[in-house]
Amino acid sequence: MKRAGTAVITAAAALALVQPSAATAATSTTWTAPTCNRVVGDGAVTFTTDLGASLAGTTGTLKPVSYTHGLVALGAPDTLLATRNSELQRSTDAGCSWTRAGSLGSASARLTAGSGTRAFAWEPNGGYLARIDGSTVTPLTSPAASVVGVGTDPADPNHVRLAGNDGRLYDSRNAGATWTATGTPAFPAGTGVYSVTFDAADPNHAVAGAMVRGGAVTTDGGATWTASTGLTSGTSANLFATAVSPANPQVVYGIGIDLAESVPGSGSEGRHLYRSTDGGRAFAKVLDDTAEHKLTNSTLLAPSPTDPNVLHFEYGTYFMGYGTDLFRLDTATGTVTKTHNAFDGVSAIAFNPAHPSVMYLGVEEAGSPS
DSSP: OOOTTOOEESSOTTOOOOOOOHHHHTTTTTOOOOOOSEEBSSSSEEEESSTTSSOOEESSOOOSSBOOOOEEEOSSTTOEEEEETTEEEEESSTTSBOEEEEEOSOTTOEEEEOSTTEEEEEOBTBOOEEEEETTEEEEOOOSSSSEEEEEEETTEEEEEEEEETTSOEEEESSTTSSOEEESOOSSOTTOOEEEEEEETTEEEEEEEEETTBEEEEESSTTSSOEEOBSSOSSSOEEEEEEEEOSSOTTOEEEEEEETTTOSTTSTTTTEEEEEESSTTSBEEEEEEOOSSSOOOTTOOEEEOSSOTTEEEEEEEEOGGGOEEEEEEEETTTTEEEEEEESSSEEEEEEEOSSOTTOEEEEEEBOOOOO
């Protein structure tokens, strides 16, 4: 069993806390920082104010096998949603207490925040899709056999976009009740599409990642796509996931493999963190997979909400009781710092909208190997 509050700082004693920008500070009248040092709940979500050096304790102990794949801060004051397996949980006090809000039709659903108390739940590479309004979960019919991304429109609470594994975007103007295919696919037919990440500030801007063909970006809602460059020294790459910086949407981070380098014994075996400064059109390698900072195909990417040069990512495993490393990459200085905790993994990260030094962590308990 793992307990929040047992994090050990390993190389980050001098880490500076993230400070709110003028834009986020303006919301401080609606969102507050958590006033507790112990979270009331089953242990699926905790928080840190020092980048993972210490974690808030929880009244409950997470039991195996539990995964918290979905975690979002909503527009409603002090309100967050999280998933634990197929259960939807809700907090209305900035993460100090969590209660059951409903059930989902997927044990691995992700969450995309909408306006107010609205969010959308969706299963990566599965067909499950639902709209959440407060504590009401409304199942929706997906326009694609498999969902690889969902984006919302801050200007219109009923406008939502969905990406299917056919590489095409679908548009809804009635909160997911009906859908219309838009534009052209990001990649040729038959391409395996891993993910599509939408810019939270502009749903017309999205970055797609695929098998072998690497990445592609659209800025016109999928009407046209531009192939991403810089992902490989050869002709092909796998781009597994991307994340658009909330601080500057021209900055996009990615995790992938340069297939020209992916041979056994080649050090990183081609696996890298990438960064783009032009919205996803051109990427550059910023970090290699090493023993000091481990990268996987499913590495979680969480850009800083206030500094486009900073990316948070993680590595965790139950094997040999390893636990989880939380990393902070500063691309301006090229430095990587690390904190460690005893959880089997951190599978979701969200930030307090008005106090971004508060980082919420969705954790997992995979159990010990038999």
